Amino acid sequence: MAAASLPGKFLNRAPSIIPGFGLTMGITVSWLSFIVLLPLVALVLRATGIGFEGFAAMLGDQRVLSALKLSFGAALAGALINAFAGLIIAWVLVRYTFPGRRLVDGLIDLPFALPTAVSGLALAALYAPNGWLGVPLAELGIKVAFTPTGVVIACMFIGLPFVVRQVQPVLGDVDKALEEAAATLGATRVQTIFRVILPMILPALLAGFALAFARAVGEYGSIIFIAGNLPFKSEIAPLLIIIKLEEFNYEGATAIAVIMLLLSFAVLLAVNLLQSWGRRRTGLGS
Amino acid sequence: MSVSDNPVSETSFVRRALVTFVYGWLVLFLILPLVVVFVEALRQGIEPFFAALIEPDALTAIKLTLLVSAIAVPANLIFGLAASWAIAKFQFRGRNMLITLIDLPFSVSPVISGLVFVLLYGANGLFGQFLITHKLQIIFAVPGIVLATIFVTFPFVARQLIPLMQAQGNDEEEAALSLGATGFRTFLSVTLPNIKWALFYGVLLCNARAMGEFGAVSVVSGHIRGYTNTMPLHVEILYNEYNFVAAFAVASLLALLALVTLVLKSLLEWRDARNGKISAH
Numbered sequence: 001m002a003a004a005s006l007p008g009k010f011l012n013r014a015p016s017i018i019p020g021f022g023l024t025m026g027i028t029v030s031w032l033s034f035i036v037l038l039p040l041v042a043l044v045l046r047a048t049g050i051g052f053e054g055f056a057a058m059l060g061d062q063r064v065l066s067a068l069k070l071s072f073g074a075a076l077a078g079a080l081i082n083a084f085a086g087l088i089i090a091w092v093l094v095r096y097t098f099p100g101r102r103l104v105d106g107l108i109d110l111p112f113a114l115p116t117a118v119s120g121l122a123l124a125a126l127y128a129p130n131g132w133l134g135v136p137l138a139e140l141g142i143k144v145a146f147t148p149t150g151v152v153i154a155c156m157f158i159g160l161p162f163v164v165r166q167v168q169p170v171l172g173d174v175d176k177a178l179e180e181a182a183a184t185l186g187a188t189r190v191q192t193i194f195r196v197i198l199p200m201i202l203p204a205l206l207a208g209f210a211l212a213f214a215r216a217v218g219e220y221g222s223i224i225f226i227a228g229n230l231p232f233k234s235e236i237a238p239l240l241i242i243i244k245l246e247e248f249n250y251e252g253a254t255a256i257a258v259i260m261l262l263l264s265f266a267v268l269l270a271v272n273l274l275q276s277w278g279r280r281r282t283g284l285g286s
Numbered sequence: 287m288s289v290s291d292n293p294v295s296e297t298s299f300v301r302r303a304l305v306t307f308v309y310g311w312l313v314l315f316l317i318l319p320l321v322v323v324f325v326e327a328l329r330q331g332i333e334p335f336f337a338a339l340i341e342p343d344a345l346t347a348i349k350l351t352l353l354v355s356a357i358a359v360p361a362n363l364i365f366g367l368a369a370s371w372a373i374a375k376f377q378f379r380g381r382n383m384l385i386t387l388i389d390l391p392f393s394v395s396p397v398i399s400g401l402v403f404v405l406l407y408g409a410n411g412l413f414g415q416f417l418i419t420h421k422l423q424i425i426f427a428v429p430g431i432v433l434a435t436i437f438v439t440f441p442f443v444a445r446q447l448i449p450l451m452q453a454q455g456n457d458e459e460e461a462a463l464s465l466g467a468t469g470f471r472t473f474l475s476v477t478l479p480n481i482k483w484a485l486f487y488g489v490l491l492c493n494a495r496a497m498g499e500f501g502a503v504s505v506v507s508g509h510i511r512g513y514t515n516t517m518p519l520h521v522e523i524l525y526n527e528y529n530f531v532a533a534f535a536v537a538s539l540l541a542l543l544a545l546v547t548l549v550l551k552s553l554l555e556w557r558d559a560r561n562g563k564i565s566a567h
Contacts, residue, residue: 014377018459019469021376027368028384031361035436036390039402042412046405085311092308096301104308106552110316112491113544113551115498116396117518118537121525122319125326125534132322133314157315179294189296218395220501221518225525238397242505245401250410257398268393 043261046254058255063231064240068259070148071237075216078155079163083209085156086163087201093164094171108165111158116221123154124225146228151236154223159212166208170201203274203281210271214264323541326534338524338532339539346512347520347536350428354503354516355496358435362492363485366443370481371473374451375459385448391440399437400505403430426508431516434502439492446488447481454480487554494547498540 013021058064092098093105111119126133127144137144144150174197182192220238227234237260244253295301328335338344369388373381391399405411407424417424424430458480462472478485500518507514509523517536524533 016376016456017463018375018456019463020371020473024368024372025376027365028372031365031368032384032387035433035440036387039406039437040390042406043398043402045412088304089308089311092304095295096305098305100309102552102556104312106548107312107316109548109551110320110544113494113547114320115494115500115518115540115544117500117521118323118498118540118544119319120500121521121533121537122323125322125530126318132318157319160315176294183294192294214393218398220395220397220504238395238501241397241401245404245505248410250405250408253401254405257395257401260395261398264393264395 043254043257046250047258050251050255054251055255055259058252058259063235064237064252064256066232067235067237067240068256070151070234071217071260072263074148074151074155074236075159075213075219077152078159078216079209079213081152081156082159082163082212083205086160086208086212087167087205089160090164090167090171094168109161111222112161116158116219117225119157119222120154120225123150123157123222127153127226145226146230146234148234150226150228151223151234154226155212155216155219158219158222159216162211162215163205163208166204166211167201170204171197174200203277203279206274207271210267210274214267214271217260217264217267320541320545323534323538326530327538329534330531334531335535335538338529338535341532343512343515344520344532344536347515347517348539350431350515351497351517353428354432354435355493357432358439358496359489359493361436362439362443363489365440366447366488367485369444370447370451371477373448375456388444389441391437396438396499396501397505400434400502403434403437403506407433425506426510427514430506431503431514434506435496435499438499438502439495442492442495443485443488446484446491450481450484451477483554483557487551490547490550490554494544497543 089104089108093101093108124145125131127137127150128134129138129143129145131145134145142149144153178196178200179192182196183189187195218238220236220242223236224239227236227239229235229239237256241253241256244250244256296304339348369384373384404425407413407417407430409418409425411425424433458476459472462476463469467475498518499516500522503516504519504522507516507519509515509519511523515523517540521533521537521540524530524536
């Protein structure tokens with residue numbers, strides 16, 4: 001390429017005859033700075049202006065607390081349900097052959113591909129009091145739309161592929177010989193699954209759980225239509241950020257955003273630690 | 287209870303129960319939401335459906351969505367190629383740090399992704415005063431929508447290409463270079479054919495997200511009807527106006543886009559599986 005790579009040890013680079021390092025690294029760093037780093041710096045700058053009192057005031061606001069509790073609580077519940085269902089789906093997809101397996105496998109990614117506003121509308125229509133699922137659920141005395149349950153349903157919808165796609169490849173890599181060994185040594189199938197296979201896929205399952213959780217915490221589009229957004233009851237934290245912005249309360253919006261980001265990054269850090277721990281332990285899924 | 291004749295699998299009763307569970311879960315939580323979009327869109331027949339799509343505000347929303355994705359996708363394509371070349375073809379300190387930074391937008395809430403641009407370019411933002419004096423508007427205008435969309439789709443192409451290019455190594459490129467090919471020629475004739483499917487895959491996912499992004503765009507757009515409304519925002523406005531048929535009609539277009547994306551994605555994965563190539567995950 002036209003721009004010769006910079007001589008010497010730019011960024012401590014090992015020598016190579018491949019050209020284009022200067023050009024591609026230049027594009028990468030400048031585009032990354034402009035699109036990702038600069039906006040995040042703006043957030044950090046604004047957050048430092050709020051001070052400790054500002055954050056304390058936000059955390060003392062009952063409405064903010066309820067929203068944060070709902071966002072994190074519903075995301076946790078949704079991710080737990082997804083960990084259970086996702087594990088079974090991954091198991092069935094990897095281990096069994098059955099009619100429509102490829103179709104099922106392809107459909108798992110629907111929540112990734114479907115725009116969040118569309119999933120939001122669809123869930124609201126399904127679980128509305130006169131909806132296909134809302135009517136039978138109402139007869140059972142269960143109200144979903146405009147309640148925290150609706151928020152959990154939306155979190156379940158968007159989080160499912162994370163668990164399945166994390167567990168699937170690792171489960172596929174599990175050596176059948178280990179199961180055969182367990183069976184030969186007299187283990188029942190249930191023992192083999194719980195003592196041999198599950199420990200091996202546990203790190204991937206936890207990683208999928210955490211990714212589903214992190215996604216659901218910040219989710220907006222899929223949730224707001226079904227949630228009904230009643231303050232203190234079914235109002236999620238991302239919506240509260242938008243409400244603060246519309247009131248020109250930039251400090252408030254920034255404070256909620258920073259609190260959410262710090263909590264989410266803690267979760268993602270845990271994911272990375274879990275994954276590297278799992279890889280060291282089992283040598284799978286790397 | 288039936289006894290399994292295979293000690294390393296479940297009894298056929300358990301197998302059947304689990305497959306039934308999977309189908310039940312899928313129908314309840316994935317297929318019904320998809321079907322309801324089309325049913326609601328066609329509830330009053332085909333005419334109101336098409337009327338909702340060719341109405342002027344809907345057309346501007348469709349055009350804006352296409353425009354935004356026509357800018358955001360190539361921008362991230364070029365970035366993804368540059369980033370994966372720099373990261374996969376060279377050894378340098380800080381590579382993992384760079385990959386983490388590229389992945390960062392995936393772990394940020396869409397609403398926060400919009401918020402950061404308001405804090406940067408909004409009237410009250412870091413560059414707000416400068417933009418006002420120069421009569422430039424980014425927030426509540428198309429540039430803001432484009433920026434927020436590029437932010438949320440930032441990692442898609444790069445994260446598809448980096449692992450693939452790392453796995454393929456430099457041998458072929460080094461051979462081409464030592465035979466006298468220029469760097470650009472090497473990229474076009476050696477690297478690009480090796481990564482073209484992963485590249486297509488990344489662009490596909492990037493485009494789906496770019497056209498469907500809601501939260502981030504919602505924050506920066508200002509919802510100015512017929513001007514800064516993308517398709518997902520138009521859907522929300524129609525829904526809030528209780529114009530359900532129109533809302534679901536526009537939503538069904540986006541759902542179709544998602545279905546096409548899924549089909550192409552599955553085709554690519556089956557192709558990879560047949561060729562025994564590295565999975566895109």
